[in-house]
Amino acid sequence: MKTVWITSLGNNPPRVQAFTGVLKRYGLDVKGHFWTDEAEKMAWRVALDSLVEAKANVWLVLADAEEMAKPTVRYGLSLMAASLREGSGHGFPIVFMWKDKAPAPDTLPPLLRNALHLEEANAAWPAKIVAKANMPGKAEAPEYRLNVAGDEKLGQWFEIGPRAGNWDGVMFGVAGEGAEINFQAVGDANGLPEKTVLEFAQQGMKLQLGETEYTAWAVRNQVGEGQSYYARVKGCPSAILFLQYTESGDGEATVLTLS
Template identity: 30%
Template sequence: MANTCAWFINLSDDEGAAQAAARQLRPYGLPVKGQRWPQGLSWLAAAQEAAAADAAVIVLIGSAQRFADPGLRRDLALFRLMLHSRAGRPLNGFTLLSGEPPSATGRKTELSVLDDWEPLSGNWPAKLVARAHAPIAPAWPVQLGLHAHERLGVWLETHPHAGGTTDGALVGVSGHGAKIDFHAVGPKGGLPAATDNQYEIKGLQFTAAGTAFEAWGLRNPITPDERYYVRLEGDPDLIALGTLPDGELQDVTLIRLG
């Protein structure tokens, strides 16, 4: 952890707020690095840059209105998942936002990848340093990660029940015409070199919480040290994760990207 840093993401062209926050953090000994978002970068390039800098905690700086933008939140969710996977540990996110967020009327109620990003206040630099060294894992009921390669594509790493063995796994996607076009089972933490897929399901369509999904699944037992990997075509808004006992779809967990 000796070379880790706080990774600042500035949503504004104005550097004033980010520079002021960096000055507040400087006496605490945690270096600050970062980027202006998106600055022509894709979420993939942004995550690669943050991972190369050994980011240990994320601070988002900008307006509450901008942070509420669905497209931005989706990109930040993908950024976060990939950064978690590259680091091999959780990275906590925090916000320093100005202004008021838009009305919550009509906002979605599913779990979100960004639900636990906390607003900073008070003696926030001390909290930031503590979380950089001892992050708190997300309280998601499923395991989520993401691996992206220019040649191999974007892969979601999943386990439908954190800490348990399941009878099969299923992932559905919805939004922006996103689809799944390949899947595999293998050890957690990286794409498997080979897979033995049992009782494959491809292109299953179902509706959950009023949203239409297209899903792929396998009957393979998934142990706590294994993951179900699906390759994404496009960036979905919503992900459904479930199991396939006896080859039948059971209840699914819905998680919003953003």
């Protein structure tokens, strides 16, 4: 039996029960949780671990405009989506169910735009979720890897690296009030290193991109496809950027708005 993991952004048990009943009638098992808006404590990571442990086939987010207007909610959902796709495949089905009209994609953070956005009023939504559970889509993975690890005690660690080839050093920056990098490391992928040796480490660089200023740290270590750069970040950055290290200032950066 295929499993749908429901994340209810609002504390609305009747809505959850209604969706659970419909999905079960369509032969799907249903598990889930109510969203905890504590992004700095990485509450979303607990939900992700539970989703993976349940061997869910679809992540269904019961969304509404009021909750999605909160930057911390958008931020947590963005990180959960990125980490889920990195761990379970970029074609893993993510579905947003909207009470009213679904928003235009360009009003959402980039990591949430390629989810399937459905509206409750559309009677075809159960069939679409059944299809996603049984035939997950295929999505081309980006050239980079992006994961977020840690917990309330360890802190929030962004993990990035190339999917193939090598990077000759890494620059990583954050933007947004209260967001700051306070540690960096390089080590094997998929796990925080116990020790690290950094080459030509730099801190506190200022990068201007349009009207947004980023504070960046950097290292010159080579990072291959089996290795990662790790940055411990305090707060909830509104956006991040990363790129191969460059002294000329003309490197091509990946920029992701998170909230």
